Amino acid sequence: MTKRISVALLIAILSTSCVSKKLYTELEDKYAKLKKENRTLADTNDNLTKEKNQLDLDYKALQDELAKTRSERDKLQNDYTAASNNLKNLQSSYSALEKNSNDELQSNMTKNRELLAKLEAKEKALAAEQARLDKLKADLQSSSQRLAELENMMAQKDAAMRKLKETLSKALNSFEGKGLTVEQKNGKVYVSMENKLLFGSGSWAVGTEGRRAVTEVGKVLGDNPDITVQIEGHTDDVKYQGSGQIADNWDLSTKRATAIVQILLENKNINATNITAAGRSQFSPIAPNETAEGKAKNRRIEIILTPKLDEISKMLNEI
Structure with missing residues (x-):
């Protein structure tokens, strides 16, 4: 300011004194140039x-x-663990049903048919759960691999910056x-x-x-x-x-x-x-x-x- x-005062003084028009013009041009430079620097x-x-x-x-990726990886791990436990329960149930079916086959055909129907349903559920489990496992492996690559890349960046420092x-x-x-x-x-x-x-x-x-x-x-x-x-x-x-x-x-x-x-x-x-x-x-x-x-x-x-x-x- x-x-x-x-600059303004100088121009005012020169404009009222015996100064050549050329000098006055040069001062005006310089003032305009300074204003332009000031605006450019501010921008x-x-x-x-x-x-x-x-x-x-x-x-x-x-x-x-x-952080979000790590959270998703942890969620997939939990889903995988839950699915594994569910699979074990289904397998145990399947074994029990099969045993009961064999034991009761001769004594009660009606009960045997019911057990077989339940067994078939359990087998289908087991197959579906196994497929879901396989998909979760593949997703987890893929996510873990990408996360490891990302963490490795960030570690390399940090190491490079430490070396630079x-x-x-x-x-x-x-x-x-x-x-x-x-x-x-x-x-x-x-x-x-x-x-x-x-x-x-x-x-x-x-x-x-x-x-x-x-x-x-x-x-x-x-x-x-x-x-x-x-x-x-x-x-x-x-x-x-x-x-x-x-x-x-x-x-x-x-x-x-x-x-x-x-x-x-x-x-x-x-x-x-x-x-x-x-x-x-x-x-x-x-x-x-x-x-x-x-x-x-x-x-x-x-x-x-x-x-x-x-x-x-x-x-x-x-x-």
């Missing part, structure tokens, strides 16, 4: 936030579907204690860099030490082309008071996230379609903003690495 007022930020939220929803849906930790070991951390949670790997390692106050230009850290991350990502990368810029709750090309904390956090993306893309092995950048401003703190230490932790860049879940989604749809 300060920037807009300053980009909204789109990236929506994409990030959708990815979180997709991941949760996959977890819910896995270890590789990043090793590559970034020299930055330990300089505001850089690497951790794995919720199936993702988070590389967090405090601004003291990357940027000067109010700037989105990455310093030498910060560039070196980002370049090391890029080397690891270049060797893992199937990883989805989300770059998030964060600020503390102190409102931006400067002027020039920055409008507010939203604008600053977005520019900082984009600056990190540009450094990563210097590595030609990284697929740009796997990367998104987002500015989160002050609205996702990890520490209280009441202390200088907390503010420092909140001023950060987070590089969030997520495995692609296309194959797992396809398998869940097939179950």
Whole structure:
């Protein structure tokens, strides 16, 4: 807002003083261009936030579907057990009826016919129950196999992310204690860099030490082309008071996230379609903003690495 007022005031002053029409026109064009850039950045930020939220929803849906599949597997197991017990009861009943039929055959033909009729009905029921049991067993085996494959695939994804976290930790070991951390949670790997390692106050230009850290991350990502990368810029709750090309904390956090993306893309092995950048401003703190230490932790860049879940989604749809 300060920037807009300053530009408007400058235009008003120049329009009332002895300024050439060319200079006045150039100032107007520049003002219009800045407004357009501001709108574009705001739209980009909204789109990236929506994409990030959708990815979180997709991941949760996959977890819910896995739980549902396990529940269905357990239900099939219970049905199988119940059917097996029923089959045993039918077999026992069949044996008893057969014995009674043999014992009473000579003494009571009428009773024997009734027993034979019951026996025939029992045999039919037994055959039907056996068929149902066989189907339940086949369904259970099929479901168990698909569930095992799904669990194995998810375990492989988790193992790959653990290996990625270890590789990043090793590559970034020299930055330990300089505001850089690497951790794995919720199936993702988070590389967090405090601004003291990357940027000067109010700037989105990455310093030498910060560039070196980002370049090391890029080397690891270049060797893992199937990883989805989300770059998030964060600020503390102190409102931006400067002027020039920055409008507010939203604008600053977005520019900082984009600056990190540009450094990563210097590595030609990284697929740009796997990367998104987002500015989160002050609205996702990890520490209280009441202390200088907390503010420092909140001023950060987070590089969030997520495995692609296309194959797992396809398998869940097939179950």
